[in-house]
Amino acid sequence: MENQTDLIIIGGGPAGLAAACSASSCGLEVAVVDEQSSPGGQLFRNIETPLGQSLLDDGDRQRGLELVRNFRAAKIKYYPDTVVWGVEPNRVSCTDKDGARLLHGACVVIAPGAMERPVPFPGWTLPGVITAGGADILLRSGGTLTRESSDPVVLAGNGPLLLLVACHLLDNGVNIAAWLDTGCWPKRFAGGAFMSWSFLDAGYMSKGKAMAKKILGGKIPFVTGVKQIRAAGDTRVERVVYEKGGKRHEIDAACLLRHEGVIPRTHILRSMGALHRWDKVQRYWYPVTDDFGATSIDGIYLAGDANYVHGGDASIIKGTLAGIDVARKIGVITKGEAAFRSEKHLKQLRRIRIARSFLRYMFAPHPDIFGVPDETIVCRCESVTAKDIRKIAKEGNRDVNEVKLHTRCGMGPCQGRMCGTPLAEIVAAAQSTTPDKVGNLHIRQPFRPVSLENYCRVYTEEPADT
Amino acid sequence: MKNGLQPTVTLTVDDKEVTVPTGISVAAAVLGHLHLGCTCVHPVDKTPRAPYCLMGVCFECMMEVNGEENVQTCLVSVEDGMVVKRQLKVPEAK
Numbered sequence: 104m105e106n107q108t109d110l111i112i113i114g115g116g117p118a119g120l121a122a123a124c125s126a127s128s129c130g131l132e133v134a135v136v137d138e139q140s141s142p143g144g145q146l147f148r149n150i151e152t153p154l155g156q157s158l159l160d161d162g163d164r165q166r167g168l169e170l171v172r173n174f175r176a177a178k179i180k181y182y183p184d185t186v187v188w189g190v191e192p193n194r195v196s197c198t199d200k201d202g203a204r205l206l207h208g209a210c211v212v213i214a215p216g217a218m219e220r221p222v223p224f225p226g227w228t229l230p231g232v233i234t235a236g237g238a239d240i241l242l243r244s245g246g247t248l249t250r251e252s253s254d255p256v257v258l259a260g261n262g263p264l265l266l267l268v269a270c271h272l273l274d275n276g277v278n279i280a281a282w283l284d285t286g287c288w289p290k291r292f293a294g295g296a297f298m299s300w301s302f303l304d305a306g307y308m309s310k311g312k313a314m315a316k317k318i319l320g321g322k323i324p325f326v327t328g329v330k331q332i333r334a335a336g337d338t339r340v341e342r343v344v345y346e347k348g349g350k351r352h353e354i355d356a357a358c359l360l361r362h363e364g365v366i367p368r369t370h371i372l373r374s375m376g377a378l379h380r381w382d383k384v385q386r387y388w389y390p391v392t393d394d395f396g397a398t399s400i401d402g403i404y405l406a407g408d409a410n411y412v413h414g415g416d417a418s419i420i421k422g423t424l425a426g427i428d429v430a431r432k433i434g435v436i437t438k439g440e441a442a443f444r445s446e447k448h449l450k451q452l453r454r455i456r457i458a459r460s461f462l463r464y465m466f467a468p469h470p471d472i473f474g475v476p477d478e479t480i481v482c483r484c485e486s487v488t489a490k491d492i493r494k495i496a497k498e499g500n501r502d503v504n505e506v507k508l509h510t511r512c513g514m515g516p517c518q519g520r521m522c523g524t525p526l527a528e529i530v531a532a533a534q535s536t537t538p539d540k541v542g543n544l545h546i547r548q549p550f551r552p553v554s555l556e557n558y559c560r561v562y563t564e565e566p567a568d569t
Numbered sequence: 570m571k572n573g574l575q576p577t578v579t580l581t582v583d584d585k586e587v588t589v590p591t592g593i594s595v596a597a598a599v600l601g602h603l604h605l606g607c608t609c610v611h612p613v614d615k616t617p618r619a620p621y622c623l624m625g626v627c628f629e630c631m632m633e634v635n636g637e638e639n640v641q642t643c644l645v646s647v648e649d650g651m652v653v654k655r656q657l658k659v660p661e662a663k
C-alpha cells in the first residue's frame with residue numbers, strides 16, 4: 104500500500120522540516136503532513152514568496168530558505184493543507200480537500216509547534232482584539248491591523264514575541280498608542296542573575312538588543328505594572344481600560360494585541376496519554392522526552408517548540424536530532440553512525456538551553472493575570488464565565504474535568520485549546536493551590552473536528568488514494 | 570511593503586471582490602485586507618466575533634467558503650474565484 108512509509112511527520116515548521124531532511128538523508132522514506140499550504144510553519148510562513156521573506160531578518164531568511172530548499176530537493180512526500188485529527192503509534196488519520204486519509208508509518212514525529220498562552224480578560228471576544236502572533240500573521244500576509252495607519256494600536260502583556268511584533272509594527276508605520284506591560288518584575292531580576300550565561304548565545308542576544316533599541320527609538324509610551332486589562336466597545340474594541348497603582352486608566356484603541364508568552368501545543372500527545380511535566384516558572388505542561396525527542400510512547404517523537412519552548416533555531420536542531428534517532432531506531436543507520444551524526448547538534452542544543460535559561464524567568468507570566476473579574480468569558484466557544492467556574496470549583500470539584508462537566512468549559516469546537524490553561528489557573532486559585540494539582544483536561548481523538556463520513560472512511564474502508 | 574513580484578488572486582467576500590497576495594489565509598484576507606471586523610456571530614451567545622489567533626487554535630474564524638459552512642478559514646488558503654461569506658445570521662434559538 105502506498106500510504107505506508109518509514110516516518111510520518113506532523114507539522115511543516117522548522118522542526119518538522121529539519122526532522123524530514125535529516126531522516127531522509129539517513130535513507131528513510133518520509134512523509135510530512137502540514138496544515139499550511141506551503142512549508143515553513145509560523146516562523147517561516149510563506150517563505151517561498153517575496154511577501155513571506157519581507158519581514159524576516161537576514162539570518163532567519165537565510166536559515167529558512169536553506170531549510171525549505173533542502174526539504175523540497177529531498178525525496179520527501181509532502182501533504183499540504185492537511186489537518187491531522189488522529190494519531191496512534193504507526194498510523195496517522197487526516198483530512199485534506201479530497202477527504203480522509205490514513206497514513207501508516209513505523210515512527211511518528213509530532214512537531215505542532217507552540218501557541219500563545221491564552222489569557223482571558225473582559226472584552227477579549229470583541230473584534231479588534233487579537234493575539235500578537237495573529238497580528239504578525241496579518242502583517243506577513245501583506246495586510247494591516249487597522250483600516251487607517253493612524254488608528255491607534257495598543258500592545259499589552261509580556262514576552263519576547265511582543266517585542267518582535269512591536270518592531271514589525273514600527274517597520275510598517277503603525278501608530279502604537281501604548282505598550283502595557285504585565286510582566287513579573289521580581290522574576291525578571293531573577294532572570295538577570297542567569298543572564299551571564301547568555302554570552303554562549305551572542306547572536307540571539309544581539310538580536311534582542313537591536314529590537315529593544317528600535318522600540319526605545321520608536322518612542323512608544325511604555326506603562327509598567329499594569330493590571331486588570333479590559334477591552335471596551337460596542338461591536339468592536341474602542342478603548343482599553345486598565346489599572347495601575349490602584350488607579351483606573353483608559354486609552355483609545357482600534358486594535359488591541361494581547362500576548363502573555365508562548366506555550367507548547369500538547370493536544371496530540373495528551374490525547375495519546377503521553378507523560379507530561381509541569382514547569383512552575385513558565386506555568387505550562389510540557390511532554391517528557393529524551394534529548395532526541397523520544398516521548399514516553401514507543402515510536403512517537405516530539406520535536407520543536409511543542410517539546411519545550413526554546414525558539415526557531417533550537418527547533419531546527421531538535422528536528423534534526425529526532426530524524427537521526429528515528430533512523431537509528433528503524434535500523435537504517437548504526438548506533439555509532441547516529442552518535443556521530445548527532446554529536447554536533449546535541450552540543451548546540453545544550454548550549455542554547457543554558458544560554459536561554461534566563462528567558463524562562465525574564466518573561467515568566469505573572470500569576471495575577473488569571474485573576475480576572477467574574478464576568479470574564481473564559482471559554483470562548485461555550486461562553487462560560489470565570490464566575491461559573493469559580494462557583495463549581497468552590498463546591499468542591501477539584502479536578503478540571505469535573506468542572507468541565509458541570510460548566511461545559513472546554514466542550515466547544517476548540518476542545519479546550521483556548522480555555523484549558525485559564526480553566527486550570529482559575530480552578531487552582533479558587534482552591535488556593537497550583538494548576539498542576541487540578542488535573543489536565545482529557546483530550547479525546549479525533550482532536551480536531553472531522554465529518555462522520557470522513558471518520559468512517561478511515562476506519563471502515565479504503566481511504567482516498569493519491 | 571516590497572512585494573512587487575508577489576502574485577495575487579481574486580476572491581469574493583460577501584459579494585465584494587478583493588485581490589490579495591497568494592498563499593495567505595482566507596481569514597487574513599478578510600481581516601487584514603478587507604477590514605470587515607466581525608466575521609461570524611457566535612452561535613451560543615450571539616455576539617460578534619472575529620479571528621483571534623489566526624493559526625488554527627481558537628475556532629473563531631468560521632466562515633462559509635464555496636458553499637460549505639463553518640470552515641476554519643485561517644487554515645484555508647485563498648484561491649482565485651473563491652466565494653466567501655461571513656456567518657452573520659443570528660442563529661435560531663434552540
Ligand code: FES
Pocket residue numbers: 596619620621622623624625626627628629630641642643644
Ligand atoms: S483564527 Fe483562531 S482558529 Fe482560525
